[in-house]
Amino acid sequence: MVMMQAATAATSAVNRFGLGARPGEWQTLGSDPRGWLLAQLQSTPPMPAFNGLPASADYLQQYRALNQLRKQAREAKRQGQQDGAQQAKREAERAMREGLQRELVLRQGVAVSSDAGFHERLVRFWSNHFAISVDKRIASLFAAPMEREAIRPHVTGRFSDLLLAVERHPGMLLYLDNQASIGDASRAAINAARRSAGTPKAGKRGLNENLAREIMELHTLGVNAGYSQQDVTEFARAITGWSVARDNDRGGADAFIFRANAHEPGSRRVFGNTYRQEGEAQGIAVLHTLAVHPATAQHVSLQLARHFVADTPPPKLVERMATAWLSSDGDLATVYRAMIEDDTAWQPAARKFKNPDDFFISALRACGLDGEDDVALAVRLQAQLGQPLFQPRSPAGFGDEAADWGGPDALYKRVQAAQALANRLPEMHGNTPLNLGEAALGARLDTQTATALRRAESVQQGVALLLASPAFQWRT
Numbered sequence: 001m002v003m004m005q006a007a008t009a010a011t012s013a014v015n016r017f018g019l020g021a022r023p024g025e026w027q028t029l030g031s032d033p034r035g036w037l038l039a040q041l042q043s044t045p046p047m048p049a050f051n052g053l054p055a056s057a058d059y060l061q062q063y064r065a066l067n068q069l070r071k072q073a074r075e076a077k078r079q080g081q082q083d084g085a086q087q088a089k090r091e092a093e094r095a096m097r098e099g100l101q102r103e104l105v106l107r108q109g110v111a112v113s114s115d116a117g118f119h120e121r122l123v124r125f126w127s128n129h130f131a132i133s134v135d136k137r138i139a140s141l142f143a144a145p146m147e148r149e150a151i152r153p154h155v156t157g158r159f160s161d162l163l164l165a166v167e168r169h170p171g172m173l174l175y176l177d178n179q180a181s182i183g184d185a186s187r188a189a190i191n192a193a194r195r196s197a198g199t200p201k202a203g204k205r206g207l208n209e210n211l212a213r214e215i216m217e218l219h220t221l222g223v224n225a226g227y228s229q230q231d232v233t234e235f236a237r238a239i240t241g242w243s244v245a246r247d248n249d250r251g252g253a254d255a256f257i258f259r260a261n262a263h264e265p266g267s268r269r270v271f272g273n274t275y276r277q278e279g280e281a282q283g284i285a286v287l288h289t290l291a292v293h294p295a296t297a298q299h300v301s302l303q304l305a306r307h308f309v310a311d312t313p314p315p316k317l318v319e320r321m322a323t324a325w326l327s328s329d330g331d332l333a334t335v336y337r338a339m340i341e342d343d344t345a346w347q348p349a350a351r352k353f354k355n356p357d358d359f360f361i362s363a364l365r366a367c368g369l370d371g372e373d374d375v376a377l378a379v380r381l382q383a384q385l386g387q388p389l390f391q392p393r394s395p396a397g398f399g400d401e402a403a404d405w406g407g408p409d410a411l412y413k414r415v416q417a418a419q420a421l422a423n424r425l426p427e428m429h430g431n432t433p434l435n436l437g438e439a440a441l442g443a444r445l446d447t448q449t450a451t452a453l454r455r456a457e458s459v460q461q462g463v464a465l466l467l468a469s470p471a472f473q474w475r476t
Contacts, residue, residue: 001114006031006033007442007443008348008443008444008452009027009346010029010442010443011288011441011442011443011444011476012033012346012350012476013029013033013034013036013037013118014029014033014442015261015362015441015442015476016028016265016308016350016351016352016394016475016476017037017117017118017121017308017340018037018117018118018121018359019111019114019117019120019121019361019362019365020117020361020362020363020365020366020440020475021362021365021366021439021441021442022365022366022439023366023368023436023439024439025439026439026442028115029173030049031391033148033251033446034079034340034341035120036335037340037405038340040110040118040119041119041336041337042046042151042156042157043156044115044119044153044156045115045116046057046156047110047120047152048149049106049109049110050106050148051111053106053145053148053312054099054145054256055145055149056141056142056145056146056149056169056170056171057245057255057300057446058126058140058282059141059145060141060170060244060245060255061247062096062099062141063138064247065092065139066089066092066093066096069088069089069092070089071090072085073085073086073089075427078330080183083284085088085240088339092105098133099349100144101376101379102139102142103144103145103147104144104374104379104389104390105372105375105379106391107144107147107371108361108375108378108379109372109375110362111124111361112361112365112368112369112370112375112440114395119155119156119266121308122155122156122336123147123151123152123337124328124357124358125153125228125304125307125308126151126162127143127146127147127151127390127434128392128397128398128400129218129219129300129303129465130146130150130151130166130172130174130219130399131394131396131397132146132171132172132176132390132395133175133386133390133391133392133394133395133397133400134388134390134391135251135391135393138174138175139171139174139175139309142171142172142175143390143392144167145171146169146170146171146172146178147300149165149169150165150166150171151165151166152167153474154332155332156332156333156336157329157331157332158291158329158330158331158332159172159291159292159296159300159325159331160287160288160291160329160333161288162329162332163215163219163290163291164284164287166186166219166286167211167215167239167242167287168220168242169256170244170255170256171441172211173242173243173244173256174210174230174244174438175395176208176210176214176395177208177210177211177243177475178210178211178239178243179242179243180205180208181207181208181209181211181236181239181240181242182205182207182240182335182355183207183237183240183241183262183263183264183265184206184264185264185265185266186241186261186262186263186264186265187261187386188239188259188261188264189205189206191261192205194234195438197269207236207237207240207288208236209232209233209236210358211239212232212235212236212238213232213236213238214395215235215237215287215290216231216232216271216290218396218397219244220290220291220293220295220299220300220396221271221290221295221296222295222296222298223300224414225271225293225295225299226295227271229385230249231270231271233269234269234270235271235283235286236265236271237268237270238264238268238270238275238282238283239282240262240263240281241258241259241261241262241263241279241280242256242258242266242280242283242372243257243258243259243262244256244257245257245374246406254361258279258280260279262279263280263282268286269284269312270286270289271284271289271290273289282384286396291330292325292329292330294326296324296325296330297321297325297326297330298318298322300325301318301321301322301325301335302318303400304321304336304339305317305318305321305333305339306400306401307352307400308345308348308352308353309339309345309352309401310349310350310352311352311353311400311401312357314344316342316344317339317342317345319339320338320339320342321335321339323441324337324338325334331389332472346433346450350401350436351474351475353401353402353403353405353406353473353474353475354405354472354473354474354475355387355398355399355400355405356382356385356386356387356414357382357387357398357412358475359377359385359414359417359473360369360382360417360421361378361405362381362419362424362440362472362475363378363418363421363467363472364378364415365462366436366439366440366466366467367422367424367425367467367473369421369424369425369434374421374424375455376386377420377421377424378421381417381420384413384417384430385410385413385417387405388403388411392413411473414467414473415468416466417444417467418464418466418467418468419460419464419468421463421464421467422459422460422461422463422464422467423458423460423464425459425463431443431459431461432453432459433454433456433462433463433465433466434450434453434454434462436449436453436463436466437449437453437461437466441471441472444474444476445471446471447475449465449470450453450470452465452469453465453466
């Protein structure tokens with residue numbers, strides 16, 4: 001019985017808290033699956049695969065250059081001389097698409113080959129928590145860089161640092177239009193009013209509340225925390241001036257810049273607290289307060305428990321995590337540790353249905369398919385299953401419950417995808433589908449699936465059966 005419990009715990013550590021087992025991974029856990037998870041919270045693994053990738057500031061320059069080419073192409077078309085300009089625009093657009101595709105394949109490839117599956121899953125959780133969607137063209141270049149630059153460095157640190165890094169990143173600022181937000185009493189607004197005196201004001205720029213609203217509703221407090229519309233408006237005023245560098249600005253590598261002339265002067269009162277700080281410091285102070293608020297601790301702890309444990313996680317587990325959040329001032333490693341050390345997180349009822357991203361990453365890991373072409377195929381198939389990378393089409397991110405991904409059509413497409421991946425496997429000398437099933441599912445390999453794998457007429461048929469099996473669809 002003790003050995004069975006240990007085997008089940010090892011399965012959960014790798015498959016539910018991690019990204020799925022690779023052949024031979026069970027041997028790395030030893031006799032302490034929880035310790036294996038906790039060890040991954042000690043430091044951020046180096047990511048040499050990302051060396052040399054463009055920073056957000058580089059992507060911003062590319063985006064501006066492309067917009068200039070588009071403008072030139074429109075002007076050339078108007079003058080009836082469009083061939084050269086159109087060709088230059090198309091080549092730049094193609095280069096940008098290819099660059100984005102390389103980033104996506106590289107990002108997925110890192111997950112497929114990682115030895116720190118729990119750490120990688122944490123990165124993906126936070127990337128979806130702070131979702132930006134690349135279907136909004138102005139933000140399309142920045143989703144993957146935001147994950148690299150703002151999320152990865154802080155995933156086991158303090159939530160306040162993670163929150164600040166994300167909200168000041170050009171990806172989030174552009175996605176939620178804060179670069180266009182100007183305080184009504186700011187110097188920029190006053191000067192604009194003087195310049196436009198006596199002219200129509202249809203094009204007037206003003207306060208934009210998108211970022212402030214999503215920070216409070218999605219990123220921190222949660223929709224039911226009791227804040228008011230006035231709180232949102234006041235917070236939006238506190239972060240006016242948080243913007244993205246232009247060609248003549250001196251922004252950092254992440255391209256963030258604070259525009260003092262766009263900032264609304266004066267103190268702000270947000271959710272019961274008054275902030276008298278000036279300039280950029282005012283918005284930072286609000287974020288620090290929100291990061292350690294009890295409503296934030298409860299809201300985000302619930303989301304973490306829902307992602308790692310079950311669609312309806314045990315309330316006592318969520319409460320324990322929220323308590324750890326507050327006692328540690330939002331130290332995320334402390335919160336994760338509270339979850340891992342709670343026995344309710346390891347009960348048989350603790351399991352999660354795989355979303356398409358989970359399915360493909362775990363399938364590639366199980367089969368040892370880590371080549372660039374294999375990963376690129378999985379990226380294309382994942383889009384067909386309804387979860388294109390970085391494209392949730394909403395700041396709320398992709399859904400995280402079984403009902404979001406378990407419909408009949410979605411399951412049928414998984415069967416087709418399982419066959420497509422299996423077809424990429426060569427004949428495996430000395431290995432069998434049953435061996436792969438045992439390596440992938442561990443103690444969760446059921447008798448029915450094992451029998452089907454033994455009877456498979458080829459490696460490809462057996463692997464397709466494994467990947468399409470009910471057992472493989474769950475992070476147990």
